Amino acid sequence: MTTWFFLRVDFATRASLGPVRIGLLEGIDRFGSITAAAQAVGMTYRHGSWLVKMMNKSFKNPPVTVIKQGRASGAVLTASGKEMVALYRTMERRFSEAVATQAKALELLVGDDLNAPAPIPREAKIIDPATIRIVKKPKRSPRASTKQKREPVKSKLTKKSTTSSRSATRR
Numbered sequence: 001m002t003t004w005f006f007l008r009v010d011f012a013t014r015a016s017l018g019p020v021r022i023g024l025l026e027g028i029d030r031f032g033s034i035t036a037a038a039q040a041v042g043m044t045y046r047h048g049s050w051l052v053k054m055m056n057k058s059f060k061n062p063p064v065t066v067i068k069q070g071r072a073s074g075a076v077l078t079a080s081g082k083e084m085v086a087l088y089r090t091m092e093r094r095f096s097e098a099v100a101t102q103a104k105a106l107e108l109l110v111g112d113d114l115n116a117p118a119p120i121p122r123e124a125k126i127i128d129p130a131t132i133r134i135v136k137k138p139k140r141s142p143r144a145s146t147k148q149k150r151e152p153v154k155s156k157l158t159k160k161s162t163t164s165s166r167s168a169t170r171r
Helices: 019-031 034-040 045-058 079-098 100-110 156-170
Strands: 064-069 072-077
Touching: 019 034, 019 045, 019 072, 019 079, 034 045, 045 064, 072 079, 079 100
Parallel strands: none
Antiparallel strands: 064 072
16 A cells, blocks of 8 residues: 555644654654654754653653753653554554555545555654764854944034034134
8 A cells, every 4th residue: 555644643631642743752762862853753853842841741641751961861751652652553553454445445546556665754754863964054254344343433413513613723
């Protein structure tokens, strides 16, 4: 089957789980770091840490424990976090199996090639951060105006008083 299904679970408590959050949890479990997990699923550290905070506040049992040791820190999935990931992946797999015949019929209607391998969507893959090529932005050169010191502008009152005194001395 070349069709991908993504399951999103919304709870009555306004908490939710979807492919991005589960991918982030899997990345934290694999790499032990929110930064590395966020990079692996293609998001910024800020967004990843915000999602972790929201998940920890939303669920009765927080899925992630953040460990702070001086300047270094890390993150670990709790037992409930590991169970959330396992249950979500089981639900996702069972859903895909349950709708396989309808998905094939839909693919035929759309005209999709049934033998073509499906591209792996961004939400479904976790990238090893060690293989990510970090592109550094070039440093901006200082502006030319900052290199040259500007002369202070004299106020109009000062100029008038000096010109009037000069004209008085010439007479």
